[in-house]
Amino acid sequence: MYKTMKSPLFLPLMGGVTLFSLGVTTTLTLVSRESSALESTPVRLTSTSTAASPNWPAPVATTAGGDAFVHAAAASVDAVVHVQTASLVSDQSNPWLSMLGMAGGRIAQGSGSGVLIDEAGVIVTNHHVIQGAREVRVNTSDGESHVARVVGSDPSTDLAVLAIEADRPLPVMTMGNSDKVQVGEWVLAVGNPLNLTSTVTAGIVSAKGRNIRLLEADASREVFPVESFLQTDAAVNPGNSGGALVNLEGQLIGINTAIASQTGSYAGYSFAIPSSIVAKVVKDIREFGRVQRAYMGIQVQSREPGVVVASTSPGGGAREAGIEGGDRILAINGIDVGSFPSLQEQLSKHRPGDEVRVKMQRGQTRRDVVVTLTNRHGAPTLNPMSSNTKSPNAAPQMKQLEAAWGVALIPIPDRIRENLQLRGGVMVTDLRNGAWAQQGIRKGFIVLRIDGSPVTGLQDVERAVARAAHGNEEGLLIEGMYPDGSRGFAGVAVPDVKP
Missing domain, CATH: 2.30.42.10 (PDZ domain)
Structure with a gap:
């Protein structure tokens, strides 16, 4: 996935993220990967420098270093997963669907990486890898494919937590201490660049605490983005986003996120979110459904070192x-x-x-x-869950949803399910004046997915609404079909109900 902004105006554009340097133009690219149908040419300024781009030498390991690399790779590669996403791209060329309130468009495929941190199936990846996805699937190192649930995400740190269900304990990566990482230390980048699964590259840490202004493109963000990247020269390419940066002990010390490049591919430098930030964000999302951010209550002079x-x-x-x-x-x-x-x-x-x-x-x-330390409001207390930031596990009652939407839903009758060879779903049995009727949905419609997540029963509808409310989303994408086999999808507002 590519995002672009032009420093210093920070204007969000499609393409790459363009930074200015003294002589060459550098494109900063988030290193997940979408289909070519979505990719556009990164926006760049014409350089006035005539200097040729440097040829970056590949790291050469000594015999001892090579043994350490083998150990680190063996300890980490099985815990890195391939994250695949499907996103609905709106199609503005079909006015009839728009007039009917029905969403029209095409499905764009994307991919990135993730790291298993709990043997029960908890995964950390980048927020930009799963942002806007209607479906997220995770392929583990043994080739198994799982539908993933988004537990929560934090755009201000570009981190997200996923969960999958497996019938066995999964291999996990031990969390290392990024505070102890030193400049010049050897590291490995593990991920799925360019859809090449389980790829390992090596390099050194070339800087710490790097602010590359990658996360400032969203002017609507309410909290200041946290950027203190580890900079390395390990080769990282599109598809590596969300993958692991590991030390020679095979411990996770960072989540690979971006590259500095003039071409959109690796050109010498990559950037990873330190594990010190990752561990805290993941813990908060799993425990509270949101990040509990702490403040000192100071403003800093920007022009002073x-x-x-x-x-x-x-x-x-x-x-x-x-x-x-x-x-x-x-x-x-x-x-x-x-x-x-x-x-x-x-x-x-x-x-x-x-x-x-x-x-x-x-x-x-x-x-x-x-x-x-305090919260944003100056109080030394944890931020409570508001009506718009409910825990993902707090689901509203079905009757409340039906009343808010003006719809009646039941589990799909066995006869219809068998005839259509469906594994599950819920059926619309009644419609009143509400969001669903206004979007053109009729009686008999069978809901199969909400925001890309499969719907097998009424409880899945409740969970989908709870997740959307937790993520401050305004709408849900409803997908399904009628008993005659015709398919449809529509966007409906998230109902304002309490669990």
Whole structure:
């Protein structure tokens, strides 16, 4: 999947993500992969430099290093999965479907990677890999294919959590500590680039705490994106998104996300989300259905090197701890923070209410203070679930949904199910003046999928609505057929009901 913005205006465009450099134009590309039908040429500026592009040498391993690579690959490759998505692309060329309120379009296929982190089938991948997908399937290293459920995602860190059901414990990858990663350290990138499954490449960590402004394209995002990427020269290509960056112990130290390129393919540098951020985001999504983001309550001077406080928020943890404008933040819990991205990375590991030890400098004096972190509203408490951010497990009652939609649904009768050779579904038996009738759905319609997830019974309808409400989505894509075999799909609003 490619996304483009032109720095410094941050305008979202289709293509790649274009950054400016001193002499060449660099395209920053999210490294999942969609079908060529969706891909467009990345937007670039014509370079005024006549310098040729450098030829990046492939890493050469020593004998000892080669043995370490073999060990790391063997410990990690089975835990990396192939994520395949299907997305509905609207077709503006059919006005009749639009007039009837029916969604028209075509299905675009996409692919990326993911990492198994729980033997029960929990997977972490990139948000952009599954964004907008109507169906997500996961292929494990043994060749088995599973329908995946999106547990939750966080656009501000570009992470998502999936779940699959398997009849056996699945191989998992051990979470490593990205805080201990050093520049120059050997790493492996494991993923499915260009649909080449279970591919392993090697490189070194070339920088830490890199802010590439990749996640600032969405101006509507309510929270500031967290960017503190590990930069490596391990070869990463489209399809690697969501795959693993591992150390020589075979531990997960990052999720591969983007490449800097002039061509849309690997050209020397790739970027991964550190495992310190990954572990916290995954834990929050699984426990709360959303990320519990913590704040110090400071504004930072953007033109100063390091982390220099411009001002503090009234009632925020920093002001309460005695931090003032002009102070320089040096470390959080003993870990140096030499830039705003590295400060973000350390804070992103915590929740509101946590206390952190902050090393600061005022003039020539250095001292430690304890700061109690808060939520966005300045309170040291966890963010409650609002009506628009319900837990994925909190499903509204079916009667409430039927009343809100103006529809009556029943499990598909056995006779019809057998005649149509269906595994499941729910049938519309009555319609009143509501969203479904307004979209042209008639009695007898059999709902087979909602937002790409199979519907086998009424409980699947409830879960789909709960997931949509949790994700702040405004609509659901209803897909199905009539008993005569004709098929149809329509978009309906997410009903405002409480579990």
